[in-house]
Amino acid sequence: MKIKICGMKYQDNINQIAALQPDYLGFIFYKKSSRFFESVIPKLPKTIKKVGVFVDASLEYILSKIELHQLNVIQLHGQETPEFCNELRHAELDSASHPVEIIKVFSIKDHFDFSVLQPFENICDYFLFDTKGKLPGGNGYTFNWDVLKNYPSTTPYFLSGGIGLDEVDIIQPFLQKKESKYCHAIDVNSKFEITAGLKDIEALEKFKDILIS
């Protein structure tokens, strides 16, 4: 199971967390977030994919951040349409010097109409399921994961929303691929923070050990 650590903000902390060798590190490019990233990403091992998180941003803004930070993955965390994802895919193919993957986010509470995924199939590389809350993301609590028992797609997905050390037992079915064989990664954010954007290294080390054991 892959791990994504999201909402990174501070240089030293980024380097310390990178030493834990997560598969993905996420940077929030949404001005209203307390985790808004305005700095420079330090040089990271090639094995760590840099994810840019955007909320209804313009194509130009996203492309400029891909270029500036050499992002590997774009996480679309707003109301982006399949047409927008397609536009990004083609714009990115035309201009980028390296391939960029697209994650489209869907927010869930207790129910989810999976038919909304269909128009995004074959355009997006991954889906990400987060908790519906007051904020577009980073709400810090889980949704009813039973919903995913009916996952009808073969597109791999990230499980997200309020995952911390207290959730270690309930994520087991996902780790063991019992719940769904298409769960590609576990995404963590606010539950591993000392303050917004500053990640708790010890807690993440413990979590990563559990994930790989």
Ligand SMILES: O=C(O)c1ccccc1N[C@@H]1O[C@H](COP(=O)(O)O)[C@@H](O)[C@H]1O
């Ligand atoms: O974290 C934020 O501030 C944020 C702002 C805007 C869009 C997405 C954001 N974070 C994403 O939210 C999920 C879940 O976070 P949490 O575990 O509930 O804190 C994660 O994918 C972050 O990328």
